[in-house]
Amino acid sequence: MMTLIAWINRAIWFGTVIMFGSTGEIITERSGNLNLGVPGIMFLGGFASFAGAYYYENSTPDPSSAVVILIALICGILASTFGGLIYSFLTITLRANQNVTGLALTIFGSGIANFFGVKVLNGGTSVKAAFTHTVFSRPVPFLSKLGVFGDIFFSYGFMVYLAIILAALTHLVISRTRIGLNLRAVGENPATADSVGISVTKYKYLATCIGAAVTGLGGVYYVLDYGYGTWSSSSSIEGLGWLAVALVIFARWKPRNIIWGAYVFGIFFWFYNYAPALLNLTWPNTIVILTQMIPYVITILVLIYVSAKQKKDSLGPAALGLSYYREER
Amino acid sequence: MSNSTRTQVREPFMHITKRTDVKLWQSWGARIIAIILALVVNGFFIDSVTGLNPVDVYKIMWTGTFESTYNFMTTLRDVAMLLCISLALAPAFKMRFWNIGAEGQVLMGALLSAVVMIYLGGKIPSSSLFIIMFIVSCAAGALWAAIPAYFRAKWKTNETLFTLMMNYVAIDIVDVCTNTWRGSKSSMGQINAHTKAGWFPKVLGYRFTISILIVLALAIIIELYLNHSKHGYELSVLGESEDTARYAGINVQKVIVRTMLMSGAICGIAGFITVAGTDMTVSSATARGFGFTAIIVTWLAGLKTPYMFGMSFLLIFLEKGASQISSAYSSLNDYSTQVITGIILFFILGSEFFVKYKLVRRKKETAKKGGDSK
Numbered sequence: 001m002m003t004l005i006a007w008i009n010r011a012i013w014f015g016t017v018i019m020f021g022s023t024g025e026i027i028t029e030r031s032g033n034l035n036l037g038v039p040g041i042m043f044l045g046g047f048a049s050f051a052g053a054y055y056y057e058n059s060t061p062d063p064s065s066a067v068v069i070l071i072a073l074i075c076g077i078l079a080s081t082f083g084g085l086i087y088s089f090l091t092i093t094l095r096a097n098q099n100v101t102g103l104a105l106t107i108f109g110s111g112i113a114n115f116f117g118v119k120v121l122n123g124g125t126s127v128k129a130a131f132t133h134t135v136f137s138r139p140v141p142f143l144s145k146l147g148v149f150g151d152i153f154f155s156y157g158f159m160v161y162l163a164i165i166l167a168a169l170t171h172l173v174i175s176r177t178r179i180g181l182n183l184r185a186v187g188e189n190p191a192t193a194d195s196v197g198i199s200v201t202k203y204k205y206l207a208t209c210i211g212a213a214v215t216g217l218g219g220v221y222y223v224l225d226y227g228y229g230t231w232s233s234s235s236s237i238e239g240l241g242w243l244a245v246a247l248v249i250f251a252r253w254k255p256r257n258i259i260w261g262a263y264v265f266g267i268f269f270w271f272y273n274y275a276p277a278l279l280n281l282t283w284p285n286t287i288v289i290l291t292q293m294i295p296y297v298i299t300i301l302v303l304i305y306v307s308a309k310q311k312k313d314s315l316g317p318a319a320l321g322l323s324y325y326r327e328e329r
Numbered sequence: 330m331s332n333s334t335r336t337q338v339r340e341p342f343m344h345i346t347k348r349t350d351v352k353l354w355q356s357w358g359a360r361i362i363a364i365i366l367a368l369v370v371n372g373f374f375i376d377s378v379t380g381l382n383p384v385d386v387y388k389i390m391w392t393g394t395f396e397s398t399y400n401f402m403t404t405l406r407d408v409a410m411l412l413c414i415s416l417a418l419a420p421a422f423k424m425r426f427w428n429i430g431a432e433g434q435v436l437m438g439a440l441l442s443a444v445v446m447i448y449l450g451g452k453i454p455s456s457s458l459f460i461i462m463f464i465v466s467c468a469a470g471a472l473w474a475a476i477p478a479y480f481r482a483k484w485k486t487n488e489t490l491f492t493l494m495m496n497y498v499a500i501d502i503v504d505v506c507t508n509t510w511r512g513s514k515s516s517m518g519q520i521n522a523h524t525k526a527g528w529f530p531k532v533l534g535y536r537f538t539i540s541i542l543i544v545l546a547l548a549i550i551i552e553l554y555l556n557h558s559k560h561g562y563e564l565s566v567l568g569e570s571e572d573t574a575r576y577a578g579i580n581v582q583k584v585i586v587r588t589m590l591m592s593g594a595i596c597g598i599a600g601f602i603t604v605a606g607t608d609m610t611v612s613s614a615t616a617r618g619f620g621f622t623a624i625i626v627t628w629l630a631g632l633k634t635p636y637m638f639g640m641s642f643l644l645i646f647l648e649k650g651a652s653q654i655s656s657a658y659s660s661l662n663d664y665s666t667q668v669i670t671g672i673i674l675f676f677i678l679g680s681e682f683f684v685k686y687k688l689v690r691r692k693k694e695t696a697k698k699g700g701d702s703k
Contacts, residue, residue: 114667296495300495303486
């Protein structure tokens with residue numbers, strides 16, 4: 001039972017990182033921009049929030065929880081929005097190729113984070129923002145003490161719930177509002193959207209930058225809660241960033257599917273660590289590690305399935321990955 | 330009436346037109362200006378963060394790469410590896426098939442090379458060993474590329490996302506294999522360390538000389554294939570428009586699968602030469618992220634072989650240079666290469682716009698006309 005709860009906890013921590021990442025990427029992709037810079041943006045957001053929080057908690061003898069949350073979130077959001085802005089400027093204004101720009105952003109983002117990271121590390125292999133971690137991982141008061149129920153549902157830091165709220169909100173905005181309708185129009189057919197007076201450029205810019213900010217929160221959560229508030233030289237942010245891209249496909253570009261999809265990915269990702277003990281498996285460890293590829297394999301199968309079925313609303317935005325040339329329509 | 334005033338106000342004073350004929354000096358001028366601007370921005374970055382004189386830093390990058398023969402040769406070795414993958418991607422990109430899965434295709438090639446080395450090394454003559462390694466690596470890379478290609482051809486499955494996912498499946502497979510082979514040891518070490526079976530013989534003092542020669546041959550073949558063969562022509566038609574290709578009687582599905590088989594096979598070769606000429610072992614880091622870097626190289630080089638060499642050289646030079654400067658200055662570390670590379674790539678990406686388009690100042694009269702006709 002303890003193992004099962006630990007597994008669920010771990011899956012939810014893990015899922016939260018990619019839930020932020022995917023929610024942001026869905027907002028971006030709905031505008032027709034396929035941003036492969038997700039890992040880079042998560043690096044930027046994660047490092048900036050860590051650096052801000054770390055310096056704050058070390059500069060004052062009596063740090064306050066509210067201030068540290070504010071600093072971490074603002075730093076994280078600013079840095080990741082900056083990443084989104086570079087991507088937007090290059091792909092929207094200068095019409096550079098989206099795939100290549102995204103990959104360059106990933107190189108740049110991980111470079112910036114690790115370059116300054118080494119300075120923060122100051123020769124060590126990891127540094128910890130202990131106070132910030134306590135604040136970010138503080139469970140829900142009272143409710144978390146309700147035995148097993150509390151352990152499974154309320155033992156997490158506030159960002160776990162923020163992720164769910166953001167995903168739900170994104171779902172509502174995209175499917176129920178005028179703004180969402182316009183956004184989808186831009187992603188499906190920008191020329192048509194343009195002809196009815198929707199500013200394609202404005203929608204693409206805003207969606208990409210807001211999307212990047214949300215994606216960056218995944219990095220913030222990764223460092224400050226999932227990673228126990230430590231910054232270390234070896235970090236698996238990149239792998240999680242790509243999983244977030246995978247989750248967008250798995251969720252078929254619908255934010256409501258992300259809410260459960262992220263946790264499913266988490267369960268599979270941590271299968272190797274908990275399942276053998278729980279299910280009395282005697283597989284060699286090497287085989288169990290194979291289960292880490294399950295999220296990717298499922299994503300591929302979903303991709304094949306929706307394209308074979310030709311379900312139009314599950315294939316992703318029609319103009320995904322294409323720059324919009326007003327003069328060439 | 331009020332409507333027309335509104336359009337007039339919103340009319341931008343600049344507009345963008347496509348350049349019809351781009352002269353060579355214009356495209357290269359734009360790129361060189363972009364690189365110089367990027368170096369200036371990087372200079373500011375280096376100066377503001379570390380207080381070092383950027384010119385000194387660049388100088389050390391330069392001398393570090395060119396002054397010692399060994400450094401220069403390893404630079405060439407890495408350029409060859411990156412160029413090899415870029416060559417693999419060029420045919421796929423030419424038909425607008427986004428093969429983002431080179432990393433995985435290289436890894437599968439490398440893995441199968443290692444399998445042959447482990448299980449056949451020393452049991453058969455070395456010439457047949459190399460031939461088997463070569464064929465098996467090609468087949469593994471080709472298979473890894475053909476799976477997404479098949480579904481793309483059949484159901485238009487999004488190949489960008491499919492090939493991206495295949496990378497991580499490959500990484501996991503390699504991890505599982507190396508974990509099994511190493512047993513309780515901390516790393517695999519070199520394969521056949523005593524017999525040296527499946528290692529390229531030393532030519533001119535280096536094992537990787539053969540790798541470089543193989544890539545050189547590949548570069549010539551791909552250049553001819555893309556520009557002087559019927560297949561190459563079919564690819565460019567297909568890249569322009571799938572419908573046009575179909576009307577022209579090109580079997581689109583066949584061309585997609587055939588081209589990706591080739592693309593994957595060349596990635597497999599990149600894996601093979603890395604295992605046999607450089608690493609003598611395999612791990613999930615064998616491809617070193619070059620599978621992703623090559624995408625940038627191929628695209629920014631406009632799929633042209635000589636430019637691909639130039640871009641590969643620039644990026645490898647930056648990587649090597651960064652390790653030089655990080656050993657020379659304590660305030661810079663290895664990661665500065667990624668920052669510098671990222672900034673340079675952003676500038677080159679941005680410069681493409683000025684090669685393809687020109688900004689035209691809108692004159693008052695034409696602005697009015699444009700507003701009316703809308």
